[in-house]
Every structure is written in C-alpha cells, then in structure tokens.
Amino acid sequence: MNWISKILKVGEKIKTNIQKKFPTKKQQSESKWISCCSEYPNLKSEIFNEEQLNTCPRCDRHYPFTPRERFNHFFGKNNYEILDTPRPPDNPIDWPDKIYEKKLKKARELTGHHCAVMVAQGKRDGIKITSFAIDSRFIGGSINNSSGEAIVSCFAKALEDKTPVLGWSEGGGQAMYQSGIALQFMVKTVLAANTFKKESGQPYINIYTNKVYGGITASFAAPSLSDIAFSEPKGTMIGFAGQAIVRNQTREELNSDFQTSSRMLEVGFVDAIFHRKEINDKIMNILKILLHKKNNEFEATDNNTKIREKISA
Amino acid sequence: MRNYLNFEDKIKNLENELDKLKDPYNNEGLSEVDTNKISKIQSEIDEKLKEVYSDLNPWQITLVARHEDRPKSKFFIDNLFEEFIPLSGDRFYGEDKSVISGFAKFEGNSILVIGQEKGDDLDSRIKRNFGMMRPEGYRKTIRLMRLADKFKIPIIFFIDTPGAYPGVGAEERGQAEAIAKTIECSMELGVPTISVIIGEGGSGGAVALSSSSKVLMLSNAIYSVISPEGCATILWRDPTKTLEAAKAMKLSAKDLLNLGVIDEIITEPVGGAHRDRDFILKNIKNSIFKNLNDLKDLSRDEIINQRKKKFLSIGRSGGFVTQSTDENSLSMKTSFFMDIKKRIYTFKKELIIFGFLAFIFVILYYFL
Ligand SMILES: [Zn+2]
Numbered sequence: 001m002n003w004i005s006k007i008l009k010v011g012e013k014i015k016t017n018i019q020k021k022f023p024t025k026k027q028q029s030e031s032k033w034i035s036c037c038s039e040y041p042n043l044k045s046e047i048f049n050e051e052q053l054n055t056c057p058r059c060d061r062h063y064p065f066t067p068r069e070r071f072n073h074f075f076g077k078n079n080y081e082i083l084d085t086p087r088p089p090d091n092p093i094d095w096p097d098k099i100y101e102k103k104l105k106k107a108r109e110l111t112g113h114h115c116a117v118m119v120a121q122g123k124r125d126g127i128k129i130t131s132f133a134i135d136s137r138f139i140g141g142s143i144n145n146s147s148g149e150a151i152v153s154c155f156a157k158a159l160e161d162k163t164p165v166l167g168w169s170e171g172g173g174q175a176m177y178q179s180g181i182a183l184q185f186m187v188k189t190v191l192a193a194n195t196f197k198k199e200s201g202q203p204y205i206n207i208y209t210n211k212v213y214g215g216i217t218a219s220f221a222a223p224s225l226s227d228i229a230f231s232e233p234k235g236t237m238i239g240f241a242g243q244a245i246v247r248n249q250t251r252e253e254l255n256s257d258f259q260t261s262s263r264m265l266e267v268g269f270v271d272a273i274f275h276r277k278e279i280n281d282k283i284m285n286i287l288k289i290l291l292h293k294k295n296n297e298f299e300a301t302d303n304n305t306k307i308r309e310k311i312s313a
Numbered sequence: 314m315r316n317y318l319n320f321e322d323k324i325k326n327l328e329n330e331l332d333k334l335k336d337p338y339n340n341e342g343l344s345e346v347d348t349n350k351i352s353k354i355q356s357e358i359d360e361k362l363k364e365v366y367s368d369l370n371p372w373q374i375t376l377v378a379r380h381e382d383r384p385k386s387k388f389f390i391d392n393l394f395e396e397f398i399p400l401s402g403d404r405f406y407g408e409d410k411s412v413i414s415g416f417a418k419f420e421g422n423s424i425l426v427i428g429q430e431k432g433d434d435l436d437s438r439i440k441r442n443f444g445m446m447r448p449e450g451y452r453k454t455i456r457l458m459r460l461a462d463k464f465k466i467p468i469i470f471f472i473d474t475p476g477a478y479p480g481v482g483a484e485e486r487g488q489a490e491a492i493a494k495t496i497e498c499s500m501e502l503g504v505p506t507i508s509v510i511i512g513e514g515g516s517g518g519a520v521a522l523s524s525s526s527k528v529l530m531l532s533n534a535i536y537s538v539i540s541p542e543g544c545a546t547i548l549w550r551d552p553t554k555t556l557e558a559a560k561a562m563k564l565s566a567k568d569l570l571n572l573g574v575i576d577e578i579i580t581e582p583v584g585g586a587h588r589d590r591d592f593i594l595k596n597i598k599n600s601i602f603k604n605l606n607d608l609k610d611l612s613r614d615e616i617i618n619q620r621k622k623k624f625l626s627i628g629r630s631g632g633f634v635t636q637s638t639d640e641n642s643l644s645m646k647t648s649f650f651m652d653i654k655k656r657i658y659t660f661k662k663e664l665i666i667f668g669f670l671a672f673i674f675v676i677l678y679y680f681l
Contacts, residue, residue: 088628092628093561094563095561152625176547180562180563180572183538184628188625188628190493190496191621191624194500215517215538223490225493225494240483240517241484246481250481
C-alpha cells in the first residue's frame with residue numbers, strides 16, 4: 001500500500017465520519033430517531049403522536065403543527081370548514097425562468113393547498129370562530145399575494161359574520177419573489193386587522209408558533225396589533241431580523257435566549273406562554289371573558305334545542 | 314471631489330480634463346481656443362451622460378440611488394421648507410437620529426416633515442446610523458403623526474433607508490411591533506400624507522413610512538423587499554449576481570408604477586439627482602404641491618377611504634379574481650371562472666358518475 005492510497009483511505013474515513021455526524025435532510029426525515037434534548041436520540045413516535053401533539057415529553061420543545069393539524073386539534077377533527085380564499089396571479093412581477101412557479105408547484109403538492117395561509121371557520125364551546133394558520137412548509141410560510149389576500153379575507157369574513165379571529169402565526173416574512181407587491185401586503189393585512197378590530201367589536205387573538213419573522217411580525221402578527229398575544233413555549237422564535245442577519249450586520253453577541261418566546265415574555269411583547277396541550281382551553285377562557293359568555297350557557301342552549309327537537313318530534 | 318460610479322469612467326475622464334482647463338493656476342486667463350475646447354468637452358460630457366443614463370440597468374439604478382453625492386433628506390428639508398422646527402424623541406426610550414422630523418411651512422402652509430437621513434460624510438453617517446431606524450424612530454414618527462392629525466396638518470415623508478436596523482437592542486425593544494404600529498397609525502390619519510422615495514426604499518423599514526395617500530418616487534430611486542446583494546446571496550449563494558437580482562425584483566420606479574405599487578415618478582436630471590440639485594428641488598416641489606392640492610378639499614373620511622381603497626386594490630387584478638365593485642371592501646370578489654371551477658369541484662362525484670354512465674351508454678349504443 002503506497003502513501004497515496006493511505007491518504008485516500010483516511011479521507012474516506014473522515015468523510016464517512018462527517019456523514020455519520022451530520023445526516024442529510026432526507027436521512028433525517030426518513031429516520032425513526034430524532035435528536036432533541038436527551039443524551040440519546042428520542043424515538044420520533046414519542047413526540048409526533050396525538051397525545052404529545054408534536055411536543056417533546058422530556059423538554060417540552062414544540063415541533064411545527066400544520067394548519068390542518070392545528071384546526072383538527074382546536075375545532076375537533078374535521079369539525080370546521082376551510083374557507084375559499086382568492087387566487088391572484090402566481091407571478092405578478094414576472095420573476096424569470098419560472099423559478100417561482102416551480103417552487104409554488106412543489107409547495108402545493110407537498111401541502112395540498114394553493115398558498116401558505118389556510119383559513120377555517122368552526123365552533124368551539126358554541127362560539128363561532130374564524131381562524132387562519134400559516135404553513136411554514138409552503139416556501140417558508142412567506143406572505144405573497146395569495147397568502148396575503150387569505151389573511152385579508154379571514155378578517156373580512158370574521159367582520160361579516162361577527163366572529164372573533166384566532167391567528168396561528170409563523171413564517172419568514174414577505175415573499176422575495178413578489179418583492180414590491182409582497183411588501184404592500186404588510187399594509188393590506190394591517191389595514192384588514194385594524195378594520196376588523198374597529199368595526200366588529202370582536203377580539204383578535206394571535207398565537208406565535210414555530211418561527212415568526214420579518215414582515216409577518218411587523219404587520220398583522222405584531223404583538224399589539226392583536227388584542228391578545230400568546231405564544232407556544234420552547235421551539236418558538238419571534239423577531240424581525242433573523243439571527244444570521246443580526247450577527248453578520250452588527251457583530252453583537254447574541255444570548256442563547258435571544259428572540260425565544262420566554263425572552264419575548266420577559267421584554268413585554270407576549271401576554272403569556274402556554275403548552276400546546278393547554279393553549280386551546282386558555283384561548284377559550286379569555287374569549288369567554290371578553291365576550292361575557294357564561295361557562296355553561298352553551299351547554300344549556302344545546303340542551304334546550306335538543307329538548308325542543310324532542311318535543312317537536 | 315466628485316464620486317463616480319463604475320459605469321461612468323468616460324464621464325470621469327472628460328470632467329477631469331475639463332477641470333484642468335478651468336483651473337486658474339494652470340492657465341493665466343482663458344484664451345479663445347480654451348473656451349472653445351471647454352464648451353466642446355462640456356457638450357461631449359452632456360452627450361455621454363445622456364447616452365449612459367438613458368438606458369441604465371436596474372443594478373446601475375441601484376448604484377445611483379445609493380450614490381454618496383445624492384441629495385439626502387436633510388438637503389430637501391433645508392431647501393423645500395421654511396421655518397423648520399426639529400422635534401425629537403419618542404417619549405418612551407430615546408431619540409433616533411436616523412430620522413429627522415419636525416413642523417415647517419411649505420409654500421406658506423403648515424406641514425409635518427419626516428425624513429430618513431443617511432448622512433453625507435463618515436461622521437454624520439455614523440451619527441445617522443446609515444439611515445437605519447430603530448424602534449424609537451418609528452415611535453417618534455407615530456407621536457408626531459398623531460400630533461399633525463390633531464391639528465389637521467398634512468405630512469410629507471422622505472424615504473431613504475437600507476432597511477430597519479437589525480440590532481439586538483432594536484429587536485428587544487420591538488422593531489417589528491414599532492413598524493406595524495407605524496403602518497396602522499398611517500392608515501388612521503385623516504390628513505393627506507405623501508411619501509417621496511428619494512433613494513433606497515429598503516423593505517419593511519421603508520414600507521412603514523410609505524403607507525401614504527400618495528407614494529412618489531424619484532426616477533433613479535429603488536424600492537424592494539430585500540437588497541439585490543441579499544437576494545443574490547439567497548438565490549445563487551453569490552452576492553455578485555446583483556444585476557440578475559435587481560432585474561428580477563422589479564425595484565425601479567418605472568416597474569413599480571406599472572405594478573401599481575407607486576403613484577407617480579418624479580423625473581431626475583440627466584446623470585442623476587446629484588448632478589443638478591436645483592432641477593430635482595424644483596420637480597419635487599411641484600410634485601408635492603400638485604398632490605397636496607389634489608387632496609386638500611377631501612374630508613377626513615374621504616382621505617382615509619381613498620388611502621384604504623388604494624392599498625386594498627394593489628395586487629388584485631388578474632388571476633382567478635376580478636376587481637371588486639366595492640373596492641373599499643376587504644373582500645375580493647371571485648370571478649365567473651372561479652365560480653364555475655368551484656361548482657365543478659362540489660359536484661365532482663356526480664360529474665364523474667354521469668360521465669361514466671354516458672361513456673357506457675355510448676359504447677353500448679355503438680355495439681348494439
Ligand atoms: Zn426534547
């Protein structure tokens with residue numbers, strides 16, 4: 001064995017070791033294991049199940065919830081209606097080489113929805129609620145003309161039906177591929193939220209989940225644009241500029257809790273943090289208080305209608 | 314000392330030549346030959362400028378928009394208004410010097426002016442934080458906008474920023490919150506508001522002060538969601554592909570006017586605003602005057618509705634949607650085709666069964 005093959009062998013060894021340490025995204029998604037918090041990897045099935053709701057049983061880290069998972073959990077499985085939202089042109093600024101169209105196609109196949117925002121209407125404890133949820137799998141949950149119009153139409157529908165709005169906010173900001181148009185959706189969504197708040201007399205509750213940045217935090221999901229701002233715990237990050245940008249542009253030292261939900265609670269931009277297992281009840285608590293609903297009022301009316309139905313039958 | 318951009322080499326050489334000819338220490342009085350030569354070079358320069366500037370690409374426009382010698386907000390505030398009184402502080406935390414604000418008179422009438430200032434030399438640039446506002450700046454703006462609204466005073470914004478400042482402190486004092494609140498406040502104002510994008514309209518930091526009744530833009534200014542460098546880095550991992558990025562993002566005044574994002578372009582002199590400051594002053598003055606005049610007879614409600622209608626209509630043409638008849642409403646009317654598509658979807662099962670039966674019927678008919 002000469003020295004060249006020795007070096008090659010060492011190189012191979014280093015390569016396989018690196019690969020062992022840093023598995024590819026595909027390997028990660030196919031693996032049964034996930035490295036979350038403990039010394040040894042956790043079984044994915046311990047985290048991603050209906051009881052744990054994609055949260056780690058050991059450290060309470062919250063993993064993303066898709067809009068469907070969210071609505072199923074909040075309203076009850078398929079106990080809600082997905083609302084149709086507008087479909088403006090896919091590529092309004094003619095981004096060259098169909099790059100954006102291709103990305104949209106992929107995202108649509110992955111999520112089964114035409115844009116990053118899903119709007120649903122349903123009832124919980126007898127209160128009709130209009131809710132939007134953002135899907136970060138859809139090109140990072142970025143706001144383009146479709147998803148922006150979806151947010152606007154969520155507020156419009158809630159105003160029309162006089163229901164509260166419940167937002168589940170995440171995503172990276174405005175869509176780069178729609179530059180000037182996407183930017184204007186910061187104005188349009190703020191306008192929609194503001195019109196809803198002024199004219200409906202109904203509350204707007206916004207929940208931070210996953211990662212919320214850029215034009216999303218700086219428009220309809222801003223802490224005091226909503227009447228109440230809750231957040232999910234560990235795993236939720238809230239900010240304007242991403243950490244890489246802050247680090248590169250300012251060379252400032254970033255604390256380990258920078259932009260985490262617990263830090264945002266400390267500096268006063270979040271009302272409270274709740275675990276996914278209890279947050280739905282907390283939302284209903286505050287809604288009932290704001291709307292002056294008695295706790296057993298709905299059960300009573302439900303019973304009344306049942307009795308009436310019996311009588312008429 | 315003038316600063317030149319990389320596509321202005323020939324102009325630079327000609328102007329250096331011209332300077333030498335004009336230098337009194339080089340010549341004892343100008344002879345006739347020299348004045349002829351001077352006017353010849355001058356016309357050559359004019360020719361060249363016209364040639365270069367008649368067809369700038371979006372990246373060259375970006376460089377002009379960021380030109381060191383380009384007139385900044387402070388220049389416009391000093392020269393367009395009288396009796397300017399600077400007002401400082403957000404009354405919560407501090408004073409942000411990257412945004413100059415105060416009341417003044419414009420053509421004899423009261424006005425609030427707010428301008429993002431990048432600074433003219435290294436010292437002032439550092440003092441002004443390169444035009445990158447912190448939350449305090451946005452909160453100062455909100456405070457003064459409310460004051461102007463109370464006293465029925467129109468507001469002029471000058472936009473020139475690479476973006477909102479991405480610092481740890483700015484983040485923890487609510488940069489995103491401050492921007493959203495500025496947009497919200499802008500939408501509630503019952504007085505005319507006019508934004509003039511004079512240089513760089515960088516992302517959310519610029520949108521916050523551009524949610525106005527009218528958004529005007531100098532012909533060599535830019536307005537985009539991210540810088541061309543940032544866009545190129547994200548897309549191609551190559552920050553030098555700025556031309557491709559600038560082109561794709563449609564950041565020029567002309568493109569944005571076509572998209573309906575801005576309302577009007579203010580023409581700059583040949584060679585950019587810095588080559589003829591009187592020219593650009595006159596054009597900006599006329600444009601602001603005209604737009605204020607157009608809005609001056611509107612009631613508070615009309616002003617609020619005009620602004621609302623304008624922004625809601627942006628990005629709403631084409632696709633499976635048509636302009637809503639009531640443009641003021643939040644909801645977008647779905648079009649005829651969308652309706653048919655929806656109906657087809659709801660009766661999908663029935664249609665499939667019907668189609669299948671028809672198919673069998675045809676086959677049976679054919680064979681029997
Ligand atoms: Zn864990």
